Amino acid sequence: MKTVTDGQPKPLAHLGPAGTFTELAAMRFAQPGQPLSPLPSIRAVIEAVRNGHVDAGVVPIENAVEGAVTATLDLLGFGPPGVYMQAETDVPIEMALLAFPGTVLDEITEVRSHPVALGQCTQWLDTHLDSAALIDVASTAEGATQVRDAGAHSSIAALGNALLAEQLGLEIVAAPVQDLHTNATRFALIGRSLPPLSGHDRTSIVVFLDNDRAGQLLSVLSHFASRGINLTRIVSRPTRRAFGDYAMFIDFEGHVEDNHVGNALRAVHRHVGDIRVLGSVARADGTPSPSKPQGESDADYAAARTWYDGLRNLVQ
Template structure:
């Protein structure tokens, strides 16, 4: 996909110390995720997911924080597309999961009966759809660029505009919390990924994300790709298709799997997948947010792969010229070739 943004410029001089870029302004869930990921870093609140990836590519930010998926609304397609089709140079280095608590924010003194419009980021509005239909059936739903921007707009209104957002946004913009926990489903959680110029070293509790472009469509191709992971005891935690934006009916597949690219079994699986499809992009290997260490079958442990490698190298060491000259004359021509005396 061709980007309409200006190409990333060479790195410019910037103040010393790590910097984290996130989807601003301050008061968004992304700003909270950035604080969790890099509490001591200087902060750059940017206006789009694309700008965050560009900042990482240009090395004007050491870390970028972008939303990847929500437990209610699913994947953030803008992030998936930037990772799959954007310029190289920004890889997933970590992840943060953040519980999402939606509150109805208004100017102090406003009542539900005063609210004519509710504003927020589109995903936030969708996560509170049922509550809004029950308690504010006549209110208009207006999309804003972020939950914090919606809070700012509500603060500047005459009291007839409410925002869906965080407690922090209410404090930043002088709003009251008219209703708490207005999201429709408990356990509402957003997964943010941390982007850097390089992948994180293996920790033993890792995850690898990749995207596979099929190119030529062949029967059974997806099955063969998935089997490469299954044969090595690698758990797939996510599989999702997205249009390639080239032609109707052409898709790429996003896969999250357990393990790190430096793990023998993951490396072997990726090499085997690459035999099936030439266009394979690894988006990153990184520590899992839940720190869960998966235990592979005994035949798929690192020890088992190392034992097999050493055995095979020993086997290859037995290939070579015979001592004392050639003894292969009678059969060196190949199997089945007759040599008459």
């Protein structure tokens, strides 16, 4: 997707501030010469896309340790429609200990960062800086900015990534310092349309159940299972419309343009209150969509349609 204004690409909005992992994800999505526009919240990014102030934005959707980013899910699933996930990328969460140039590890008496970042580095901090005070701040970028502003001869450090160190002129005292070296966050590029079929896709939907009756969830899941569609995630979230009213966020392999996926969605739609499609995107890991079971390929659907059309033509 490429949009230009006065010869320049429109800014790509992303959850700010600058120097965060979301900016790293945005740099992957950005077109050559496209400026980045950090915004203060996930809501602000989604609203900027929905209102047409920008054509695309970048938001976190899932973390390997913390799970789904519920703020993003709720805004896409329960907010006004019209914003969709168009692409995804997985960014490794590689944390470093940042300090003013010349600071050594033994001099550090205080570490400032976002509480999530501090939590992801607990074991390393307990081992190497067990007497240092851990101070919560609004973001990793805010903690690093405070370190920079403290200047030389300061005994404070921050947690952040290499991009943040480069932007603020800080020194990496130690890296990596995160406890789980397989940690990663998945980010989505969002826009106002769905991308075409790629052949290695994942679709995300929200299913709104129309009433509380036995077997309704089983009925929904059976429509996917009977067509050989693999579900990769199911998350239940309160709709906030009434106490006990929940919606199901479901991810599955395939694209809305796949015949067997479309058939399953039509079948589910008949038995629930509503379905909202959040995105149908090429998977970040590039894993091809699995082969369709017998009777569920596009050719099988075309043959069945031709047969049935011929049958109807016999009716006089």
